[in-house]
Amino acid sequence: MPNTDVIVVGGGVIGCSIAWHLARRGVGVTVIEERGIAAAASGASAGGVRQQGRDPREMPLAIAAIARWATLADELAADLHYYREGHVTVYEDEAEQALAQSSVEAQRALGLDISLVAGQELHELVPGLGEQVLFGAYTGNDGHADPARTTRAFAAAAQRDGATLMLGAAVTGLLVDGDRVTGVVTEERSMLADHVILAAGAWTRVLVSALGVDLPLEPVGLQMIRTRPMPALLRQVVGANARRLSLKQLRDGSYLIGGGWPGDPDMRAGIGYLRPESIAGSRKDSAAIFPVLHETEIDRAWVGVEAIAADEVPVIGPLPGIGRLTVAAGFSGHGFALSPIVGQLVAELVVDGRPSISLDALSSARFDAASRPEAVTPSAG
Numbered sequence: 001m002p003n004t005d006v007i008v009v010g011g012g013v014i015g016c017s018i019a020w021h022l023a024r025r026g027v028g029v030t031v032i033e034e035r036g037i038a039a040a041a042s043g044a045s046a047g048g049v050r051q052q053g054r055d056p057r058e059m060p061l062a063i064a065a066i067a068r069w070a071t072l073a074d075e076l077a078a079d080l081h082y083y084r085e086g087h088v089t090v091y092e093d094e095a096e097q098a099l100a101q102s103s104v105e106a107q108r109a110l111g112l113d114i115s116l117v118a119g120q121e122l123h124e125l126v127p128g129l130g131e132q133v134l135f136g137a138y139t140g141n142d143g144h145a146d147p148a149r150t151t152r153a154f155a156a157a158a159q160r161d162g163a164t165l166m167l168g169a170a171v172t173g174l175l176v177d178g179d180r181v182t183g184v185v186t187e188e189r190s191m192l193a194d195h196v197i198l199a200a201g202a203w204t205r206v207l208v209s210a211l212g213v214d215l216p217l218e219p220v221g222l223q224m225i226r227t228r229p230m231p232a233l234l235r236q237v238v239g240a241n242a243r244r245l246s247l248k249q250l251r252d253g254s255y256l257i258g259g260g261w262p263g264d265p266d267m268r269a270g271i272g273y274l275r276p277e278s279i280a281g282s283r284k285d286s287a288a289i290f291p292v293l294h295e296t297e298i299d300r301a302w303v304g305v306e307a308i309a310a311d312e313v314p315v316i317g318p319l320p321g322i323g324r325l326t327v328a329a330g331f332s333g334h335g336f337a338l339s340p341i342v343g344q345l346v347a348e349l350v351v352d353g354r355p356s357i358s359l360d361a362l363s364s365a366r367f368d369a370a371s372r373p374e375a376v377t378p379s380a381g
């Protein structure tokens with residue numbers, strides 16, 4: 001049975017970031033990935049890097065993540081196509097102004113640099129918005145990056161720092177001794193480890209169910225549309241309060257359109273199937289907010305598989321009563337932006353015994369039967 005210090009199950013952006021942060025601290029790491037680096041949610045993602053609109057429980061991580069993004073490309077020695085030009089959530093209904101103002105104030109109280117921009121000022125800031133857009137919540141230091149490039153860059157940096165990538169291998173079970181995990185079983189062999197980290201996205205629930213734990217993480221298919229390239233116009237990421245929308249223009253001029261339109265997940269493939277009504281809905285809503293999109297054609301559309309937690313906030317940390325196991329999953333349509341800080345904090349948890357930002361609010365303990373919240377509608381970006 002080969003030995004390694006830490007086994008990370010899952011080669012998405014979360015697993016690869018954790019692996020790199022551990023490897024750079026001298027820990028022996030093996031990443032086991034069944035399908036390929038960035039094969040699931042992390043390759044399908046919209047790549048929004050935002051703090052705006054976060055649940056208060058993950059806001060400290062989102063704010064700390066933005067600080068990490070500032071130097072991440074240099075640290076990884078890779079071009080991540082990272083743009084920090086702002087994020088605006090637009091409103092079309094005058095009656096929503098009080099709601100928008102109180103949302104902005106609540107986010108400011110959490111430490112976010114966010115403001116409400118209205119009328120001509122908004123239309124000068126974001127040329128191309130539909131005339132009916134009245135105001136928007138604006139964060140200047142949010143932005144976007146390329147998720148597949150970022151995931152591969154984390155993986156390459158982890159390898160440079162000594163991590164091993166086992167691609168095409170599926171973890172089929174966990175080795176358990178008493179109340180602690182001692183390794184994993186793959187289709188070919190058993191592997192011992194001092195610590196196992198489950199960063200297996202939408203497949204995490206199945207892996208922990210063997211321990212008698214039921215994590216409320218639902219696999220959901222989320223749609224993305226990429227248009228043909230058009231002249232440069234949009235610098236910010238645009239979301240909408242009353243529509244399913246996340247919109248950005250990429251380096252080659254194409255627009256990337258998401259926002260949580262549903263598709264049907266295929267758990268075997270790690271991607272999903274498109275629904276014609278979601279494509280039509282996304283096209284209609286995006287063009288309503290950004291009318292130039294009436295003039296473009298779809299180049300590609302796809303569906304990614306994401307793990308949505310029952311309260312749309314990730315589970316990060318140990319499982320109560322089970323030693324030497326850490327879970328980092330259920331990122332609910334907005335885990336890409338958090339990836340640098342999640343990798344750092346999980347590495348601190350494993351190596352130092354405590355993270356520099358508390359992860360208590362993200363513990364699976366919140367799902368104790370008495371306090372389990374109602375399921376919510378998924379969003380993305």
Ligand SMILES: Cc1cc2nc3c(=O)[nH]c(=O)nc-3n(C[C@H](O)[C@H](O)[C@H](O)COP(=O)(O)OP(=O)(O)OC[C@H]3O[C@@H](n4cnc5c(N)ncnc54)[C@H](O)[C@@H]3O)c2cc1C
Pocket residue numbers: 009010011012013014015032033034035036037038039040041042043044045046047048049050147169170171172199200201202203204207222223224246258270303304305306328329330331332333334335336337338380381
């Ligand atoms: C369409 C879409 C748009 C999104 N937009 C945004 C956005 O704008 N901003 C943002 O911040 N986030 C966004 N997200 C969310 C973000 O992409 C995810 O939260 C993030 O990629 C999750 O990464 P992960 O590593 O946890 O999961 P994944 O990328 O799904 O990785 C999990 C990996 O584990 C592997 N695996 C599973 N089981 C096993 C096993 N038994 N053995 C070995 N390997 C296994 C899988 O093959 C997979 O590669 C979006 C997601 C989607 C789908």
